[in-house]
Amino acid sequence: MARKSGSSAEKTRPLVQAAAKRLFARHGYAAVSMRQIAAEVGVQAGALYLYTPDKQGLLFGLLNTHMEEVLAAWAVVDPGGNAGTRLQAFVEFHIPHHLERLEAVFISYMELRNLTPENFATIEALRRSYENRLEDILKAGVSEGRYRLEDTKLTTMAIIAMLNGVNTWYKESGRFSREQVVEIYVDMVKRAVGVSARE
Amino acid sequence: MARKSGSSAEKTRPLVQAAAKRLFARHGYAAVSMRQIAAEVGVQAGALYLYTPDKQGLLFGLLNTHMEEVLAAWAVVDPGGNAGTRLQAFVEFHIPHHLERLEAVFISYMELRNLTPENFATIEALRRSYENRLEDILKAGVSEGRYRLEDTKLTTMAIIAMLNGVNTWYKESGRFSREQVVEIYVDMVKRAVGVSARE
């Protein structure tokens, strides 16, 4: 049953994506050649075109997968309930999730301008969708009279920037464990939205 | 006295830097060719090598100038005195200064990996130096018993990330003026370091 020539296609495909992710993250999309990616995988440049229509397709595939994964993962752990609980859960989700995906996150911020306009629009919509998850929490918190903040959109951007910043400096070998970092950021975020640290 | 052939060199040099800045910011260092830069300036590719040893020199020059400018500008406006005054001044300096230099800031974050190791070390040292200006304020604030925060280094990184984030979303045509954004961020930063909004 099924295909005869076992074929290593379904082994090679993920290898191509992994190699592209690693190389794009390290050297940048524009600086990486199809030959380099092929060399990493251990095939010839021409063989890559079995798995992607072109170089752009590799980049878009990575970013699209990454964004959909973030959204799906948050949907799973979102506890619902009051804004206080959800805001804390969001920080506790966001930091470790993104620390686990350093390369994809890096590419997502650096290579947006190398997407075609259509692809850019798709990724941008997903990103906004994720930001809206946070803003909805802040809006709910304001409605509940729980937060004291000037503007939910602006505060959303400030919090996301702060949380994403962790990816740029966190070292596994550093002074803080991930759990400690998360705890400190939970406190900082709560204070930033106008909740006392010990609610 | 002085040179005979008036020469437009001292007019062309800044044009080259400006064109490189604009193009690197828009398309990325790796994606921009010397021919494109030359075309923007209105000279031939070969002529660029009168003003830079190579493409790398253009990138390094931009980043180096940018970082030294930030440090010098803060040194001028740093009010000294107590940490509360200085922290507010830092936020009021940082946001507009960086909004005025969108392209240079963008390049400074995106193109670090395209610097040679030596050049990277130089720029990185300048960047750290700037971060230390903020951390010193936080340390002073802690000594003065003014702030309630877990860790000055980590809080420094969080604040810088938050402030830099403004560059990614601020639009002149948006709902807030720069002054309003600064005011809101001053409040958020003060709360994040553990000071009540109305100190």
Added chain:
DNA sequence: GTCTATACTAAGATAGAC
């Protein structure tokens, strides 16, 4: 499914005329 070979285009940098 992968390889070799190649068409085509463009890159960074330099030499030498003007």
Added chain:
DNA sequence: GTCTATCTTAGTATAGAC
């Protein structure tokens, strides 16, 4: 100080053998 011309290298992508 700038131009034209060119060297050398490397890029994306495709065709066709195996």
